[in-house]
Amino acid sequence: MSILSDVLATIFARQTRKALPPPPSARSTEGLIQDLLSTSGEISGMTAAAHILDRFGKLDDAGKIAFFDHLAGDLGISPDQVRAAIDAFEADPNPANYARFLAAAEPARQELARRLNRVPGATPQLVAMRADLLRLIPRKDARARIDLDFQHLFTSWFNRGFLVLRPISWESPAAILEKIIAYEAVHAIDSWDDLRRRVEPEDRRCFAFFHPAMPDEPLIFVEVALTRGIPGSVQKLLAEDRAPLSAEEADTAVFYSISNCQAGLAGISFGNSLIKQVSEDLKSELPDITTFVTLSPIPTLTKWMKEEGIDPASLDDEALRATTARFLLTAKRGDGMPFDPVSRFHLGNGAHVHAVHVGADTSDKGMAESAGAMVNYRYDPETFAENHERFAGDKEVVASKEVRALLRAKAAA
Template identity: 45%
Template sequence: MTALDTSDQQKVSAPLDAAEPVSDTLLSRFGRWWNRKGDADATAAGPAKAQDTPALSTRATKRQRDQLRQCFDARLTDVAANAAAQAWQDEYEAAVEPLRQAMLGVLAEVAAVRDAAGGQPATASGLSQALSNARIRFFKRFAALHGQRGNSACGLHFLIQLRADMLRWHKRIPGLRELDEDLEALFSNWFDVGLLELQPITWDSPASLLEKLIRYEAVHEISSWTDLRNRLDSDRRCYAFFHPRIPREPLIFVEVAFVPEMAANVQALLDEAAPLEDLRRVKWAIFYSISNTQAGLRGVSFGNFLLKRVIEELQREHPKLKQFATLSPIPGFADWLRKRDGESIDRVLGVKRLARWREQHGEVPADGAAWFSALSADTEDTVIRDTAMTLAAHYLVREGGKGVPADPVARFHLGNGACVERVNWGADMSRKGRAQSCGMMVNYLYVPDALDDNLARLGDGNPRISRAVAKLL
């Protein structure tokens, strides 16, 4: 149910492609572990050659160096420097992608020179280390811009977009990593959960906001306006975090369904023809989609606070509502399984399950890729179903480092203090669901009074699981 990047085992952003989203208590420290993401974009692109990033003209490079030097050197109140920053922002926003890479290269170069001139090591980062750091002052200048000219974004939103590009290209452009570290540190303060506003999104919300909901939905694609209206009907809820400086741009949102029992498949949950639930009788609130909307906020922890806030809102609206769970994808399962050799899978399944497979289907598949092909999501064969669910349960609970599950969505929910409650067969029969997890999904149970204890257990490498999941292991 959460759109999270799968490339970093330590972070889950506050949870788009998701991303997550995502503030020092035990909860906040775990929150930082679970936030997102690694270097998937740059890695997927492969090593960059020098000619991959086009050079600006000599005149343009000189002009931008002068603009950026003025921004770095002047006081924050300097009017000329603010104008130079706005001009650089306007040019960056209007540039095509290759030229943006070149502009970031000039920015990294000037930042390194100004740090060296100021006696600040080029590798220094973090607000606690250098509040007067030239890079910090530079970013603060942009954050103060209001973006009232034409289509220009406000400075804070521009910095989010700028960091998204930094994260994509930091392996190609020397010096970007240091800039990114300082900007992430600033964002962790500027987007502290205490400064964000939780707001409901309804069918009566502005059309521009509803369009963004459709565009940003990263877990279960919204196929039409009718589909969206169904997700915002009287037995559904949608909540989003907003920053007061960017009031029309959701940072992360969650979709909720009121149902009589814990949901087992997303097809039924999103069925537009299904009758409305009687809110006087519903027993469960199911979180079936969380989508981060801003790639540039990767590593900023607020996704984990979102669900807790939403649970509070739901309990305030429906005091008798006590049961909360997710219906979540298992996005890393297919990739994990394909990389296993035959022996490691044999150890997971054990002698009895392998014997049942041979009795029903003959010789066992040779390796993980062959196993994945054999686990057809369409079948009602109990041996195939139980084998797949056993592998999924093992992947969710036992793969990864101590207290850090391998699956990004599991990292997020277990990092919130949830329990692995149930693995569901045939739960997502979309092309995406079949491709990433043989159509399986998982319920994570949220018991508000047990969240802290569950989180402590996870830190000890013993995540909370139900009896049904324990039987699969």
């Protein structure tokens, strides 16, 4: 009966949203927010929430900034109430005092987001709302604190337990395939034929995470090449005239492109779970695959070289390999983390720097960003937990002997 009630409630709610009565013409959005936070009635709350979301979607940038001003200024926490609640809990840590502290410490805008999310179809609207927030409010602006509330909620709403891994193939719905083309952020997909070469052959795979509240919107996807041996050139990997390999002949799975799809979910980590789940599924399907690596871009290499006074055009292949190894192993931000964002991602997931390649990405983008260099990060199930701890605890960049030898050779020179 509970399941049936939920289904009927969902159907009723959707019909309710289609036939919403107009809000009172004089009722401001701030007034509707107050109504939503104060009401206990499900239908009246649904009506107010739907109107708030619809109004926000129609605002220009100035109107959206004013909306965020209201969230930051009027729907935060009261320091006095928090102090009083924590004093009461410290004096008597009973459940009632603990509940009062939790209520005081949570800003009203978090409860607003929860109530807005009760409206069918609200989740993608809230994701889009956060995308607007990230676009319009500078990170150092005090109002950017409200993004911590979005992050707190989205980390729960989009945790691994809710995500669905789906393979993307040439038989997938055209609307999904169009989004794969649009969202590809590493190696642009130039045409439908290009997409077909990436998802149809037996030695090519693509997987994406979806969320039940956004069933037609991929959150993140990974493109995989099944190969014999570890490749060192993305142009060869994606060549139009390459001879496809039988999947049973492959011994290596290469994650050559990972693309986040939703700007409003920036900073909500899916990549770690995606790579590990895909690795497990491929290993189950094809037991002869024993090596899992990336073929990754190095998007900040030439920027760093210029800051170091190094002219990429002056380096021969060996010098470029050694300089790239130096960058990957030693170039750090002020907080001690690697300079390169792709490196931070894979090392944080427990991979290690396995090999450096030059002439690996000769596209205009590859030459501009990394002088054509690329790197393999290797995911070894036996070591990635230890690697992750070394990186998270000590910011240690774990690398193969071959890559470390390049660094020593550079130092000797």
